[in-house]
Amino acid sequence: MTKKLISGNEAVAYGALAAGVKTVAGYPGTPSTEMIDSLLKMDIEGTHVEWSTNEKVAFEVAAGGALLGYRTMCAMKMTGVNVAYDSLISIAYSGCTGGLVVYVVDDPGVSAGMSEQDSRGFALLSDMPVLEPSNLQESYDMAKYAFELAEAIQGPVFLRSVTSISQSHGLVEIEERILPETDHPLFEHNMEKYTKAGAVICMNQHKALIERLDAAGKYIAESSLNSLCLKTSKGVGVISVGVGNSYIDEAFDILEENQIKTDDISVLKLHNTLPYPDDEINAVLKHCTRVLVAEELEPYLENRVYLNAYKLGVKVDILGKNDGTYSRIGYYDADNLVNGICKLLNTALPALPENTDTAPEKKCAARPITVCAGCPHRGTYISIQNAISKLKMKKSEVVVTGDIGCTILGTTPPFNALWTEVSMGASIPLAQGLVYGGTKNPVLATIGDSTFFHAGMAGLVNALQHNANLTVIIMDNGWTSMTGMQINPGTAQDFQLGSWKQLDLKKVVEGLGVEDFHVIDPYDLDTTARAIAESMQYQGVSVILARRECAIQSNRRKIKYSAIKLDLEKCVNCKQCINITGCPAIAFADNTISIDYAQCNGCGICTQVCKFDALVKEQ
């Protein structure tokens, strides 16, 4: 045992290593990314770790190992489960002989973007157990435990965390890594289990799935995962799960400081919503007359508490989301528990902080983020605008769909170029639909390289097959950047790990048979705008591959593309360099333009915008 200062995501990685994990696959996504990022930095021969093309692929890669009886894991952010689900339900039906763990991180409060979807809903849909650690140490312990549970029931298990735990750092006790097993026999040929050939097979698998969830209930009960502490009979009780557990002590402290006694409150701290811990829930229902259910996001547990109360025929007041005590929106802190418990006790906090005033915040200057200094995407957004002007159209008449990643920053000022943000890969089919909807002007779709490989290719194939009239701009910066610079299939060979191989996006697009295909450098505004304008006039699918490396990555290798000279004699303070490029390296203060050379990478975009030659490339 050693104590290490690590994050919740790293704790899961160490837990998996201590369980002897054989394969770990995933697709990046805040808040779960560091689980795999940290493994890729370690020297762990014998364990295969990869960034897969998307979450469905990652799940399938992990599942393959579990079919052979090995311990495997896949990792994703909450929206990744949407992508993986098709295979997930199928493997859940079949089961597997090894321990297969799906690590997913939900994001109450949306600090990482997209949605507040509660992955426990997927566990319900697929009858899979879901383990919910409430702190860092438990993230480690339960990662290990998840493999044992999965092996015991012979089926996949969710390990579900939330942003605040996965991103927190603290002391965690960890053990030595266990080397993965190597000597399993070959895959058992079993059509009844591993295919879906016919109704009987499928319904038998469905039955087996339900039995596995029951078995999980027994296994969890035997391992005393949950803690139940019953106090005064006919009193009040609190049921919490996951991160909610970690706020109870603090809430009790706050209540005690305010002379509200907490010794009489029964507490059930749960670490799994599914399989429903009915015995423990019923123990609380039989013991208490008022019960508070504290769970972030959806009232899955709470609804079960209602059902169980009905089945038991007990009259218990249940406080939670259904009665409006709690909201389904946002994350929890100790205040949520304090307020809920006060309501439970029909009391009020004497000094209940009334200052939930948002007035100070309203005076805060808006701080829209924009792409980095030297970002290649900047050239693409400006050129889209220039191409539209070239064709004598108005920006408000040309729909440009956006996709996920840094590429979506085209929605922010000064570009305001993109109209939609839906999900990975949606930009191209959405544009196709807009064309069929009768949109008069050309429709453009923008998408990053990682997103293109993830879920964009199928959309492009569809547009090509149906000969849709649209322009696709693939913004190829060589990395999966938004999530912190992961390697994707298109990343240059020099940066691929071990035996991984680059797939050249240019050849991929050519291979699909795209006839109107332009490969350009987005740092060159004229060529880029010309290519976009031509594509917009072409009848059929046009693809523009805008290629230039992410500036953060080239900066790490100290690449400066040129030295930029600012000639204040020539500058007339028109500020167009700022208005058009929005480059954070250019500032205006005391009536003078200045350049922050620490940020500027010499991309030269501003020099193409300045009409007075005040900004020029030296050499």
Place this chain on the structure above:
Amino acid sequence: MSIKKYDIYIVGVGGQGVLTIADILTSVAFTREMPVNYYPTKGMAQRGGFVKVQLRFGRSNVGPDIPQNSADLVISMERSESLKAVKYLKKGGEFFLYDNCWEPTAVMLGKAPYPTLKEVWQEVTQAGGAVKCLSNTDLPLYQGKRIRDNIYILGGILQSTRLKEIISKDDVVKAVTEKWPKVAESNVFAIEKGMHSEIKTAL
């Protein structure tokens, strides 16, 4: 030294080194075997976005999020972003403001307002907090070079707030020296200068 419960809410802008201050305090806690939960919210890959960190010392079982009206100390590294932290400060708590202005483009171009120091100060006072303000204009030089402002700020915090009751200057010196052995001298200099910087407590 007894381990007290002590919550710190830190705000600033990505690229300012907000995480560095939190990292140092966390490693001090680590070496002293003091329970700590360090929860950064960094936003995306780019600089210039809102960044916050929640540091909770002294409790072994505590959730990551600090409730409103309860942080013992707020550290703000950017004037305007300070306003987002006001509601987390407890009555009687300390609000350390490094008065740095990182103006968004619209402000730079004169198209959007930006709060004055007085406005921020009043908001903190109204929330029952005590402002400790360090100016960003007289950052000292070490052998002709600008020192790291976040380390200097840490010196200012140790000088002026109750953080010193749980973390000493020696703790911080040790932590930064271990972290950056090559520039130890200039960092120790920065802490010293911060410890002796001028901290305003009234407007």
